[in-house]
Amino acid sequence: MSGLPPVLLLDLDDTILDLSRSAQRLWTTLCHRFAPDLAPGTDPESLLAALREATATFWRDGEARRWGVFDLERARRVIAADAFSRTGAGSGVAAFAFADTFSRERLDSIEPFPGAIETLDTLRERGVRLGLVTNGRSKTQREKIERFELGSRFDAIAIEEEVGFGKPDVRVFRHVLSRLDAAPCDAWMVGDNLEADIAGARSAGVHAIWHDFESRGLPEDAPATPDRVVRAILELLEG
Numbered sequence: 575m576s577g578l579p580p581v582l583l584l585d586l587d588d589t590i591l592d593l594s595r596s597a598q599r600l601w602t603t604l605c606h607r608f609a610p611d612l613a614p615g616t617d618p619e620s621l622l623a624a625l626r627e628a629t630a631t632f633w634r635d636g637e638a639r640r641w642g643v644f645d646l647e648r649a650r651r652v653i654a655a656d657a658f659s660r661t662g663a664g665s666g667v668a669a670f671a672f673a674d675t676f677s678r679e680r681l682d683s684i685e686p687f688p689g690a691i692e693t694l695d696t697l698r699e700r701g702v703r704l705g706l707v708t709n710g711r712s713k714t715q716r717e718k719i720e721r722f723e724l725g726s727r728f729d730a731i732a733i734e735e736e737v738g739f740g741k742p743d744v745r746v747f748r749h750v751l752s753r754l755d756a757a758p759c760d761a762w763m764v765g766d767n768l769e770a771d772i773a774g775a776r777s778a779g780v781h782a783i784w785h786d787f788e789s790r791g792l793p794e795d796a797p798a799t800p801d802r803v804v805r806a807i808l809e810l811l812e813g
């Protein structure tokens with residue numbers, strides 16, 4: 575297993591699962607599906623743009639982010655209501671129906687990145703022990719873990735709500751490393767979030783690999799510099 579560490583820690587959302595882009599696809603589908611039944615003249619593309627703006631506004635707000643990550647259904651209602659109000663697409667009731675449809679269809683809209691699941695299996699075949707380190711609510715993350723049969727692929731799973739703290743808190747890294755009976759120097763962490771995954775891992779003394787799945791490049795104001803950048807976790811097998 576040259577070139578690979580004894581332990582690999584992985585983030586779930588936007589590292590194994592293609593989450594953000596599948597959300598955009600579902601918002602787009604729903605805008606086109608709902609537009610004919612909304613206020614006359616509602617343009618699906620304008621509604622989509624308003625949803626993007628409302629989403630960015632919501633998640634930029636520290637207080638909203640704190641509760642939103644644990645109550646995504648309510649967060650989506652707030653975001654949709656804001657977008658509907660900005661565009662005059664319809665009432666709050668219509669916005670809530672739109673958001674609730676998204677919540678119902680969300681799980682089925684998610685796909686893993688191409689080759690991601692196979693990469694996990696190959697890493698295990700090569701003797702790497704795997705830890706899943708993910709922020710968010712137990713119910714939401716467990717649904718995804720079950721749907722993609724990830725539970726049996728990991729030697730340890732740490733979910734923010736279950737553990738009591740989330741990335742970038744170093745305690746979550748210490749927690750999962752202790753469950754894997756590993757030291758920080760034995761492990762790599764791979765994730766897409768420069769604050770949670772990269773700054774967090776580096777604070778914990780873990781080799782940090784940034785999953786730059788959109789090929790954006792490292793921003794100037796990055797909170798931490800990763801030790802390595804990959805565009806797909808498949809690249810980890812290349813050494």
Ligand SMILES: [Mg+2]
Pocket residue numbers: 585586587588589765766767
């Ligand atoms: Mg992520």
